[in-house]
Amino acid sequence: xxxxxxxxxxxxxxxxxxxxxxxxxxxxxxxxxxxxxxxxxxxxxxxxxxxxxxxxxxxxxxxxxxxxxxxxxxxxxxxxxxxxxxxxxxxxxxxxxxxxxxxxxxxxxxxxxxxxxxxxxxxxxxxxxxxxxxxxxxxxxxxxxxxxxxxxxxxxxxxxxxxxxxxxxxxxxxxxxxxxxxxxxxxxxxxxxxxxxxxxxxxxxxxxxxxxxxxxxxxxxxxxxxxxxxxxxxxxxxxxxxxxxxxxxxxxxxxxxxxxxxxxxxxxxxxxxxxxxxxxxxxxxxxxxxxxxxxxxxxxxxxxxxxxxxxxxxxxxxxxxxxxxxxxxxxxxxxxxxxxxxxxx
Numbered sequence: 001x002x003x004x005x006x007x008x009x010x011x012x013x014x015x016x017x018x019x020x021x022x023x024x025x026x027x028x029x030x031x032x033x034x035x036x037x038x039x040x041x042x043x044x045x046x047x048x049x050x051x052x053x054x055x056x057x058x059x060x061x062x063x064x065x066x067x068x069x070x071x072x073x074x075x076x077x078x079x080x081x082x083x084x085x086x087x088x089x090x091x092x093x094x095x096x097x098x099x100x101x102x103x104x105x106x107x108x109x110x111x112x113x114x115x116x117x118x119x120x121x122x123x124x125x126x127x128x129x130x131x132x133x134x135x136x137x138x139x140x141x142x143x144x145x146x147x148x149x150x151x152x153x154x155x156x157x158x159x160x161x162x163x164x165x166x167x168x169x170x171x172x173x174x175x176x177x178x179x180x181x182x183x184x185x186x187x188x189x190x191x192x193x194x195x196x197x198x199x200x201x202x203x204x205x206x207x208x209x210x211x212x213x214x215x216x217x218x219x220x221x222x223x224x225x226x227x228x229x230x231x232x233x234x235x236x237x238x239x240x241x242x243x244x245x246x247x248x249x250x251x252x253x254x255x256x257x258x259x260x261x262x263x264x265x266x267x268x269x270x271x272x273x274x275x276x277x278x279x280x281x282x283x284x285x286x287x288x289x290x291x292x293x294x295x296x297x298x299x300x301x302x303x304x305x306x307x308x309x310x311x312x313x314x315x316x317x318x319x320x321x322x323x324x325x326x327x328x329x330x331x332x333x334x335x336x337x338x339x340x341x342x343x344x345x
Contacts, residue, residue: 005090006033007111009102011040013048013250013274014294015095017199018117020056022093022177024198032060033093036082038068038101044250044270051273055202068101075101083108095119097126103160114164117177118194120294121335127182130164130189179298181338196302199276205306206282212243213285214266215275217293218251219315224328227256229319233291235264237313241289241345245269247278249293276302287311289345292335296342311345312336 010016019035035056037049053063068078078101086092086105091113094102098119116126129135135157166174166188176182179194214237219225237243246266248257261268271278276298279288284303288310290296296312303310315332336344 005088005111006093007085007089007091007109008033008035008093008095009038009105010035010049010095011038011099011101012045012095012119013052015117015119016049016052016056017274017276018095018119018177018194019093020052020059020061021194021196021198022115022117022192023059023061024201025177025192025194032062034062034064034085036064036066038066038078038099039070041069042251048250048271048273052277079104079108086111091115093117096122097160097164098122100156103157106160106163107156109163112172114172114174115177116164116174118179118294118298121180121292121297121331123176123178123180124182124334124338125331127176127185127189130161131184131186133161135161179301181297181340194301196276196298199280199302200304203277203280204282206280206284206303206308208286208307209283211245211285212241212287212289213245213247214238214241214243215247215288215290215293215295216249216252216257217291218249219291220256221251221253223321224324224332225315225319226321227259229316231260231263233313233316233319234260234266237289237345238264238266241287241311243285243289245285247271247275275299279303279308284308289313291315292332296335296339300340300342310339310342312339312342313345 008019010019023033037053039046056063066078068074082105086109089109089111092109092111093115095117096102096119097116164174166172175190175192177192177194185191220227220230244267246260246268248268248270257268275295279299280302286308288299288308291313292315296310299310314336317329
């Protein structure tokens with residue numbers, strides 16, 4: 001396969017990092033891909049994406065930055081500009097199968113080789129829904145009634161799900177590149193383990209500090225966890241484990257982080273790269289504390305052999321906002337329970 005026939009779509013720094021990991025793992029077959037960044041509007045996410053895009057260019061990949069959300073006409077311009085490359089591509093690599101943008105683009109492509117790389121713990125939910133033939137919906141919205149726009153977009157989402165289903169006889173292959181503990185993988189989907197080999201070869205090992213570091217989460221921003229309860233939990237967790245720094249999630253709001261710094265005394269750090277790279281570059285605490293999130297799965301892999309310990313703090317049901325589905329509660333618990341080489345605090 002010609003390397004020029006590989007087209008990748010990413011919308012977050014983690015997705016772009018895992019495209020680099022996939023290309024490294026795939027060796028010569030991965031070739032030099034064209035990576036299309038469907039840029040979000042959030043400033044912190046954009047900043048991290050630009051930094052990881054620099055790394056991608058250094059690895060020899062072509063990066064095409066699309067202001068995909070830059071106004072009412074932007075989606076039409078983006079999709080129109082990508083129609084030709086989509087039809088010509090032999091292989092499509094994507095980081096977020098739940099993205100409406102990506103689902104729409106999948107209806108255009110004729111590629112017979114589809115690769116899904118990690119978008120964090122959402123990968124676990126994607127596998128479950130694909131295996132069950134369900135509509136693709138993000139975990140914190142699953143179990144609720146579909147919104148009107150979900151119903152309008154339904155035919156496109158159904159078409160995308162069919163495109164992500166393997167077809168016999170080599171007519172379409174679907175593979176998953178993941179560091180997540182996935183179960184019930186649909187028949188015909190090939191799974192390759194993401195060992196963060198590129199990250200471990202490129203960065204570190206880090207210098208370790210004496211204290212602990214705490215990793216933030218966007219569960220408040222997604223409406224799952226109550227803000228006041230979250231701040232109390234962070235304060236108590238930091239006091240119990242001697243944490244001094246709080247690594248903010250890229251989606252956490254400035255107002256929330258200001259309150260957190262004032263009420264907990266923690267130094268708030270807004271990373272310019274995904275935490276897997278920040279931790280490998282160091283300095284980093286000997287213990288990393290996190291609520292249930294992607295990093296309780298990825299950091300033990302990325303930091304293997306460094307002596308850093310990762311601990312997960314489970315979400316107390318009392319912290320949840322009204323209306324959070326039972327499925328969402330179970331999903332959070334499953335993230336903590338399935339993490340390898342991680343202790344619970």
